[in-house]
Amino acid sequence: MEMPAPNASVLSRKDQIVSRLQAVLPANAVISDVAETRAYECDALTAYRCPPLCAVLPANTAEVAAVMKICHDMGVPVVPRGSGTSLAGGALPTADCVILGVAKMNAVIETNYPDRYITVQTGRTNLSVTGAVEEDGFFYAPDPSSQLACAIAGNIAMNSGGAHCLKYGVTTNNLLGVTMVMMDGSVVEIGGAHMDAGGLDLLGIICGSEGQLGIVTEATLRILPKPEGARPVLMGYDSNEVAGQVVTDIIKAGVLPVAIEFMDRPCIEATEAFAKAGYPMCEALLIVEVEGSDAEIDAQLALIMEIAAQHNPVELREAKSADEAARIWLGRKSAFGAMGQINDYMCLDGTIPVSQLPYVLRRIGEMSKEYGLGVGNVFHAGDGNMHPLILFDANKPGDLELCEAFGADILKLCVEVGGCLTGEHGVGIEKRDLMHTQYDPVDLEAQMAIKDVFDPAWLLNAAKVFPLDSSEARRAAGGH
Amino acid sequence: MTPQTEEDLSDLIKDAQGPLSIQGGGTRSYAHVAGDKVDMRAMSGITLYEPGAMTIVAKAGTPLSEINAALAAENQRLAFEPMDHRALLGSTGEPTIGGIVAANISGPRRISVGACRDFLLGVRFVDGAGNIVKNGGRVMKNVTGYDLVKLMSGAYGTLGVLTEVSLKVLPNVAQTGCVMLHGLNDTQAIKAMSAALGSPFEVTGAAHLPQSMQGDPITMIRIEGFDASVKYRADRLRDLLKPFGDTTLQIGETEDGSGTEKGWEWVRDVSAFSDQPGDVWRISVKPSDAADIVAKLVATAVQYDWGGGLIWALTDGGDLRTKLGDFKGHATRIRGAGDAPVFHPEPTPIATISAGLRAKFDPRNILNRGLMA
Numbered sequence: 001m002e003m004p005a006p007n008a009s010v011l012s013r014k015d016q017i018v019s020r021l022q023a024v025l026p027a028n029a030v031i032s033d034v035a036e037t038r039a040y041e042c043d044a045l046t047a048y049r050c051p052p053l054c055a056v057l058p059a060n061t062a063e064v065a066a067v068m069k070i071c072h073d074m075g076v077p078v079v080p081r082g083s084g085t086s087l088a089g090g091a092l093p094t095a096d097c098v099i100l101g102v103a104k105m106n107a108v109i110e111t112n113y114p115d116r117y118i119t120v121q122t123g124r125t126n127l128s129v130t131g132a133v134e135e136d137g138f139f140y141a142p143d144p145s146s147q148l149a150c151a152i153a154g155n156i157a158m159n160s161g162g163a164h165c166l167k168y169g170v171t172t173n174n175l176l177g178v179t180m181v182m183m184d185g186s187v188v189e190i191g192g193a194h195m196d197a198g199g200l201d202l203l204g205i206i207c208g209s210e211g212q213l214g215i216v217t218e219a220t221l222r223i224l225p226k227p228e229g230a231r232p233v234l235m236g237y238d239s240n241e242v243a244g245q246v247v248t249d250i251i252k253a254g255v256l257p258v259a260i261e262f263m264d265r266p267c268i269e270a271t272e273a274f275a276k277a278g279y280p281m282c283e284a285l286l287i288v289e290v291e292g293s294d295a296e297i298d299a300q301l302a303l304i305m306e307i308a309a310q311h312n313p314v315e316l317r318e319a320k321s322a323d324e325a326a327r328i329w330l331g332r333k334s335a336f337g338a339m340g341q342i343n344d345y346m347c348l349d350g351t352i353p354v355s356q357l358p359y360v361l362r363r364i365g366e367m368s369k370e371y372g373l374g375v376g377n378v379f380h381a382g383d384g385n386m387h388p389l390i391l392f393d394a395n396k397p398g399d400l401e402l403c404e405a406f407g408a409d410i411l412k413l414c415v416e417v418g419g420c421l422t423g424e425h426g427v428g429i430e431k432r433d434l435m436h437t438q439y440d441p442v443d444l445e446a447q448m449a450i451k452d453v454f455d456p457a458w459l460l461n462a463a464k465v466f467p468l469d470s471s472e473a474r475r476a477a478g479g480h
Numbered sequence: 481m482t483p484q485t486e487e488d489l490s491d492l493i494k495d496a497q498g499p500l501s502i503q504g505g506g507t508r509s510y511a512h513v514a515g516d517k518v519d520m521r522a523m524s525g526i527t528l529y530e531p532g533a534m535t536i537v538a539k540a541g542t543p544l545s546e547i548n549a550a551l552a553a554e555n556q557r558l559a560f561e562p563m564d565h566r567a568l569l570g571s572t573g574e575p576t577i578g579g580i581v582a583a584n585i586s587g588p589r590r591i592s593v594g595a596c597r598d599f600l601l602g603v604r605f606v607d608g609a610g611n612i613v614k615n616g617g618r619v620m621k622n623v624t625g626y627d628l629v630k631l632m633s634g635a636y637g638t639l640g641v642l643t644e645v646s647l648k649v650l651p652n653v654a655q656t657g658c659v660m661l662h663g664l665n666d667t668q669a670i671k672a673m674s675a676a677l678g679s680p681f682e683v684t685g686a687a688h689l690p691q692s693m694q695g696d697p698i699t700m701i702r703i704e705g706f707d708a709s710v711k712y713r714a715d716r717l718r719d720l721l722k723p724f725g726d727t728t729l730q731i732g733e734t735e736d737g738s739g740t741e742k743g744w745e746w747v748r749d750v751s752a753f754s755d756q757p758g759d760v761w762r763i764s765v766k767p768s769d770a771a772d773i774v775a776k777l778v779a780t781a782v783q784y785d786w787g788g789g790l791i792w793a794l795t796d797g798g799d800l801r802t803k804l805g806d807f808k809g810h811a812t813r814i815r816g817a818g819d820a821p822v823f824h825p826e827p828t829p830i831a832t833i834s835a836g837l838r839a840k841f842d843p844r845n846i847l848n849r850g851l852m853a
Contacts, residue, residue, distance in 0.1 A: 114674040115766045115789075137680075159623045170621060172630065173598045188829045193766040195590065195789045198810030198824045199852070200639070200834050201597060204630025208623050225680045248532035254555060254651035292682075296709045351619040354533040383620035384533070423621035431624070438624055439614070446613045446841070447626040453836035465625060 001048055001089070001429050004463050004475060006096035010053065010076055017076055018054055021098070024066035029104070031055040040099045043084040043091040044146075045430055047400055052079065052093035059104045060121075061179055061187060061217040068215065069185030071098055075478075077459050078183070080211035082154025083125065085146040087347055088428025090158060090210050094463060100215060102153045108132050109218060117176055117193050119220045122153035126160075129221060138223040141168035144424070145336065156216050159208030161424035166382040167258040167291075168224070170424065172207040177220035180206065180213075183455040193220055205450060210426050211461045213454040227291035230258065232328045233301055235308045236282035236315035240264060243284035244357035247381045249307045250288065251354070255300050260382035261287040261332050264361065267339065267376035267389070268331075274338030277331030280315040286381065287332055335378040336389070343374075343391040346403050350414030351385045351423035363413055364388055371406040373399075385423035386414070412437050427465045435467050444470050482519045486604065486612050486643045492518065493641070494610035499849040502637040504541060504579030507564075507571045510822065513851050520578055523643055526550055528618065535601065535618050537646040540578025547577055551649055559650040560596045561587030564745075567754040569815055578642045584634035587748040588685040588702070591677065591786045597633035599648045605632055605640035608842025618646040631837075637848045639841040653704040656740040657714045657731040661699040661724055666690060666771040669699045670788035672724040674767060676701045677787045679720055681713040686787040687747045699724075702744060752783055753794045759816025761800050763791040765809035776803050823852050 010017070018032045031037055032054040042049040053076070058064045071078050077097040084091050093099050102123035109119040111133055118140070120129055126147040129140040143162035144150055150160070156178070161170040168174070177191030190206065191197030206213055237243040247260055263271070263285045272279055279285060286308075290300040301318060308316055319325035331338075339345050352360050361377060368375045379387040388410055392403035411421045411431065415438050421431045435444060448466060451458065457478035462471065481500075483489035493500070499515030524541040531554040538547055544562065551557050562585040564575060579585075581603070586595035593599075602616030615628035632640060661672055669688035676683045685702030692698035701721075703713045710731060718727045733739030746752070753760055758780055765773055767788030774782050777800060779793040793800065799820030801811050810824035826834060834853060838845065 112766075112768075113678055114671070114768050116674075116678060117766075137678075159627065161621050165621065169594060169598060170623075172627065173594050182829075186829060188833070189827075190830065192808050194764045194809045195786055196584070196586075196595060196764050198764065198812070199826050199830065200837060201584070201630045201634045202830070202833060204597060204627055204633075207630075208627045225678050227682075228680045251534060251651075252532050252554070254654070256651060292709065293712060295712060296706075299706055299708055351621045353530060353535070353619060355530055380621070385619075385621045418617065419619045420617050420622045420624040422624050423619070424623055426623050427625060435625060438617075442611050443614055444625070446607065446611070446615070446628060449840040450626055450628075450631075450837065453833060453840060 002468060003050065003094060003429070004468065006094055010096040013074065014053055017074055020070045020074070021054070021056055021067060024070065025056060025058060025063055029057045029059070040081065040093060040101070043086040043089060045087055045089040045092065045428065047394070048089055048092055048429065050093050050095055052097050052099040053095065055099035055101055057101050057104045061181060064100065064181045064215050064217050065185045065187055067098070067100060068181050068183060071459065072184045075457070075459070077462060079461050080153065080157065080215050082123070082151030082157065083149045085150040086154060086158065086426065086428055088422070088426045088430040090154070090426050090428040090464060092429055102151060102217070105217060112193065113138065115193055116223050117220050118223050119218060120152060122156065122216050122219050123151050126150050126152060126155055133223050134226070137226050139226050140221055140223055141174055142171045152219055152221070153216055156207050156219060157209065157211040158424070158426035161385065163259045163261060163380060166260060166380070167256060172204060174222045175203055175207055175219060176222055178203065178206060178216045179218035181215045181217055183214065183457070183460050191220065210428065210465050212451055212465060213460070228293045229297060230289055230291045231297045231301065231319050232287050232289040232325055233304060233319065234315070234317045234328045235286045235288070235313045236280040237284045237311065238282055238314055240284045240361040241358035242311050243286055246286060246308055246311050247357065248354060250304055251382065253303060253307055255290065255303055257288045257290050257304070257382065259287070259289045260380070262377065262379055262381035263332065263335060264377040266374060267335055267378045270338040270342055270376060271331040271335050274341050275331050275334040277327055279331050282314040287328055332378065339376050339389045339391065344394040345389045345391050346407055348388045348390070348407050348410055349385060349423050349425045350411045350419055350421055351383070352414050352417050352419035354381070354384045356417040356419070357381065357384070360386070360413060360417060364410055367406060367409055371402060373403055373406055384419065408434055429464055432465060433467050441470070448474060481516060482522045484522050486606060489606045489641060489643060490610045490612055493606055493608065496846050499846045502641050502848055504576030505543065505573040507566050507573050507575050508569060508579065508583065509571065510851055512822070513848050515846070515849060518641065520641070521576065527644065531556060534649050535646060536649055537618055537644065538577050539644050540576065540642040542577045543574040544577055544580060545574060555652045556649045557652050558599070558647065559589055559593045560599050561589040561748060562596065563587050563748050568750050568760060577645055581633050581645045582635065582637050582642055588687060588744055588785050591686060591789070592682065592684045593650070597630045600629050600633050600645060601648055602646035603629050603632045603642055604644040605642045607640040608844060608847050613640065616646065620648055636851050638838060638852050639847070641847065655705065655707045655710045655732060657703045657710040657729065658740045658743060659701040659714055659717045659721065660728045660730070661721060662726070662728070663697050664688070664699050664724060665697070666774060666784070668724060669697065670767050670770055670784065672699055672721055673701065673787040675720060676717055679717065681717050685744055688784040688788065689752065690782060691752065700743065700747065702740070747783070747785060750783060750792045753781065753792065756781065756794060758794045758796050760814045761793045761795060761811050762814050763793060763809060763811045765789060765791065765807065769808065773804060773807060778803065
């Protein structure tokens with residue numbers, strides 16, 4: 001993965017830059033020691049590393065604004081960082097950048113139950129947003145797998161999803177307002193606690209802009225009352241096609257489960273060896289979860305089980321207790337860890353129209369043989385968001401490159417059948433150079449025009465999202 | 481001018497010598513928008529509908545009625561429940577899907593499932609320089625590049641002319657129930673609606689009419705789903721709302737056609753104001769601020785939707801905003817004339833960003849000039 005050469009002028013001014021940052025931040029909030037900056041050299045896409053010029057950990061909006069103004073005035077690139085859990089390299093530094101980490105900014109500013117929102121500093125982790133309101137019967141709906149660690153700032157940057165967004169939507173559907181520091185250090189308030197922000201939908205464009213438009217320091221998020229209960233069923237089938245058909249039939253029947261999760265045989269085998277959840281050995285396994293009161297759950301599950309039974313399941317198991325429900329989810333939740341036991345893996349997240357599931361799974365199987373690399377599929381089937389996990393050996397020369405080529409082919413296939421490169425992880429550097437597959441130059445120009453408005457000098461996280469050849473002129477004009 | 485294809489539209493925009501006024505069905509015409517009329521109705525038709533994937537793709541000029549009919553045949557619907565402006569504005573014509581998306585028109589169910597923009601998966605549009613641009617797609621989760629999809633919804637055609645939209649649809653519901661409270665004042669009503677919306681019983685509509693069709697205040701709480709589910713949740717809600725007074729319950733349709741569906745259409749279309757003279761304003765605030773805002777308005781009549789978060793106000797003219805001063809939210813004039821801007825003036829930093837985006841997407845300022853800013 002190519003990254004632009006660092007700006008020599010910035011590198012040579014490191015001492016000046018650091019001393020100006022130290023003048024506006026507490027002593028422990030500027031990290032410039034070469035050894036210590038290594039802690040920020042990568043995110044969860046660990047194959048790529050580069051220590052930054054320095055890292056700063058501001059504690060509030062005013063400190064962020066002061067940092068941004070200095071970087072803007074001195075022409076220093078800034079790479080924002082939430083908790084560093086990005087699988088796409090969204091927080092990968094460049095050698096000439098200041099990493100702006102929001103980890104210290106984790107306060108709850110306001111909770112309001114009558115109006116159903118919470119305002120937090122964006123360094124707060126996803127799960128601890130729910131943690132702040134769950135005793136009062138509320139929760140924050142988007143639930144990315146990394147929710148224990150990932151920060152709201154990163155969720156907003158990547159427009160993160162999760163297993164339950166079939167019903168509750170992704171981050172953008174649950175974001176009401178932001179306080180954002182622009183690259184020049186000015187602070188803007190967009191939206192608020194009311195349901196629809198006025199004027200152009202700037203919140204919509206900021207959410208998912210991968211930290212390229214500004215630093216969101218505070219966010220007002222919609223919170224929802226917790227459902228009375230939830231219960232999953234597990235079903236096994238002896239072909240991906242049949243499982244795909246079951247998904248379609250459930251959706252068409254008018255039930256809207258909160259989650260429909262899918263695992264294929266390689267993933268089931270790995271998971272069983274690792275977590276021993278008692279899954280049936282079959283080609284395809286579905287976990288379908290519904291919510292409501294006990295009686296409502298019974299009624300919905302009866303309908304779902306009826307549909308499932310029509311397709312000759314290998315196994316059909318309804319959770320009769322909380323313990324059984326937990327066992328059904330156990331395997332799914334440990335799937336990534338289980339695959340990681342076998343080998344290194346790369347996790348993709350292309351999204352496809354649900355109707356294309358069987359075809360795409362078959363093609364991935366064929367490509368797996370051609371490339372000689374194993375692949376397991378575990379994903380959100382209800383919304384077509386796939387997560388193929390390609391296994392490779394990081395210590396074997398050439399294997400990473402082979403894996404990346406295989407991954408690129410899978411993503412091209414997703415686009416070819418009417419889908420997209422990434423459903424919830426973001427483009428980052430990982431899918432940056434594949435953007436041409438999905439978008440024509442004119443489409444990318446329209447997107448880059450937005451960045452021109454928010455960050456004319458292209459200082460913020462500039463080497464991400466857009467193919468380097470597309471963004472080159474703009475980055476060069478900004479001096480980097 | 482009636483473009484037949486995207487290429488037609490692109491040529492037309494490139495060749496334009498002056499401003500263009502973009503129109504779908506013309507049910508919400510904006511008199512202050514000058515320019516040659518571009519009639520989008522020839523670019524019409526559903527291009528793809530996959531019920532099993534809950535997605536529909538249609539050209540911008542497609543009548544809403546055509547989309548509703550196609551969805552109904554598969555027992556699905558547009559869940560964001562777009563308002564029909566015709567009675568309120570005294571207009572004729574057929575609302576088009578492009579017009580609905582461009583204005584992000586969303587009805588009472590917005591409180592639970594989201595607005596039109598939340599269901600919008602992809603767009604194709606022609607910008608003010610004549611470029612044909614696509615963004616998003618037809619899948620439900622998509623974070624590939626910037627989300628211009630949301631930006632185009634609610635831009636009222638000022639950043640580009642929509643040519644095709646792709647939407648997520650939802651299953652129809654088997655049954656609808658409405659729990660009603662009677663005679664509450666505005667403050668009590670908003671508290672009651674907040675209690676209902678803060679419960680786990682999946683309220684999909686919460687409106688308060690200080691003057692109902694019968695004259696007395698009525699507070700309406702909607703629940704939808706399978707038969708047994710609606711009955712169960714209605715009972716639980718009635719228990720929950722006891723502190724606010726006696727409740728009544730209506731489930732499904734009545735023989736005289738005054739059932740739950742009609743009632744919520746009446747709320748959605750603000751029918752209470754349609755045969756009364758005066759300006760109509762739409763004010764977005766957080767619910768617990770709503771009653772105080774209304775007290776300042778001196779309005780002829782008001783209606784609350786979205787649990788109090790959306791206020792519809794009927795006034796006898798003038799700029800309603802002058803009575804409100806600085807408040808957290810915004811007010812838009814939906815009916816009426818006068819010097820006051822239709823859209824709420826933006827604070828300077830936001831206005832600067834908006835102007836920057838307009839200059840990029842419509843460098844000659846020809847698309848619906850002056851409509852939003």
